[in-house]
Amino acid sequence: SEPVLTVRGLNVDYGTGADAVHALRDIDLTLHRGEVLGLAGESGSGKSTLAYAVTRLLPPPGVITGGEVHYHRRDGGALDLLALSAAGLRAFRWQELSIVFQGAMNSLNPVHTVHSQLTDVLRAHRPGMKRSERTARARELLALVGISADRLAAYPHQLSGGMRQRVMIAMALALEPEIVIMDEPTTALDVVMQRQILSQLVRLREELGFSVVFITHDISLLIEFSDRIAIMYGGRIVEEARADAIYRDPHHPYSDGLLHSFPALHGARRELTGIPGSPPHLSAMPAGCAFHPRCGKALDACAGHVPVLAAPDGDASRTVACWLHRPAPATAAPRP
Ligand code: ATP
Ligand code: SF4
Ligand code: MG
Numbered sequence: 350s351e352p353v354l355t356v357r358g359l360n361v362d363y364g365t366g367a368d369a370v371h372a373l374r375d376i377d378l379t380l381h382r383g384e385v386l387g388l389a390g391e392s393g394s395g396k397s398t399l400a401y402a403v404t405r406l407l408p409p410p411g412v413i414t415g416g417e418v419h420y421h422r423r424d425g426g427a428l429d430l431l432a433l434s435a436a437g438l439r440a441f442r443w444q445e446l447s448i449v450f451q452g453a454m455n456s457l458n459p460v461h462t463v464h465s466q467l468t469d470v471l472r473a474h475r476p477g478m479k480r481s482e483r484t485a486r487a488r489e490l491l492a493l494v495g496i497s498a499d500r501l502a503a504y505p506h507q508l509s510g511g512m513r514q515r516v517m518i519a520m521a522l523a524l525e526p527e528i529v530i531m532d533e534p535t536t537a538l539d540v541v542m543q544r545q546i547l548s549q550l551v552r553l554r555e556e557l558g559f560s561v562v563f564i565t566h567d568i569s570l571l572i573e574f575s576d577r578i579a580i581m582y583g584g585r586i587v588e589e590a591r592a593d594a595i596y597r598d599p600h601h602p603y604s605d606g607l608l609h610s611f612p613a614l615h616g617a618r619r620e621l622t623g624i625p626g627s628p629p630h631l632s633a634m635p636a637g638c639a640f641h642p643r644c645g646k647a648l649d650a651c652a653g654h655v656p657v658l659a660a661p662d663g664d665a666s667r668t669v670a671c672w673l674h675r676p677a678p679a680t681a682a683p684r685p
Pocket of ligand 1: 396
């Protein structure tokens, strides 16, 4: 199917000069029209940084140091997101792409009702809409996310966390964007709610036809609900494949570790072994494959050579960045 968002060679640093740390390295990613793409990886792997960078919302000291991000319109035209003006970006966000941030349910305005927050979005972006039309649309949006219209008059504190999150989704859908990005918090306590949110989004996607990027550390959730999954480690994508392919046959040892860090929701019970050690700090990223200090399958080449993300031999349907899946370089003279 056709792409709706393409990211090529994206690099992001936090800080500049001698203080700069590399938060994203050489990110290549394609979101296809109508698909649910899951982005997984431990805390600090760069998931939120990627979401912020592609939507041009990266807060300082974050800087995009290279790469390209394009949005592809239905008419075949492409928009260079890294070159958009401030006005172009304002129109792009909400209309074409909306993003619901980690902890967004707490970012509803506490002194405004659900009705006024939903209609504000419409007032700002649909100047021709009448007041009565805005109210009708607000009801419709709440109904979409399974909230009854009598909650329009409610203030955020009168709603449960799950309901507030659904109000945020309703706001994100208000202008019928082509892409919805959801960045979910990574605490284990939130997984039940993440599951509800994700199943709701998948249902709405089928109804309305938008594409979804869902970000979580919980890969088992993504296996169940997404079409494809990209797995991040140390600021790089280390594997990308169809969800069922990742589940049945993870190629990257880190993907395999993640799959064994969460109980399976369905099917055969997995042995929970987790991943030894902890994720690297940006300021002390291991050379070569960043995962090598934690990898049970590391080869001699792994500590000195970065494996690039590429399709393994004879399988164009997935990509993996691991020396187990391509000829490893000789290690007679490893790079420092
Ligand atoms: P989580 O699952 O905890 O949300 P994440 O995968 O979203 O993690 P990011 O928030 O993108 O990870 O962070 C990636 C890396 O960038 C981390 O090492 C983090 O410490 C670093 N980082 C994030 N924001 C800043 C900042 N403002 N200044 C410096 N470093 C930052
Ligand atoms: Fe392990 Fe080497 Fe593959 Fe990295 S490249 S995941 S260290 S085998
Ligand atoms: Mg995050």
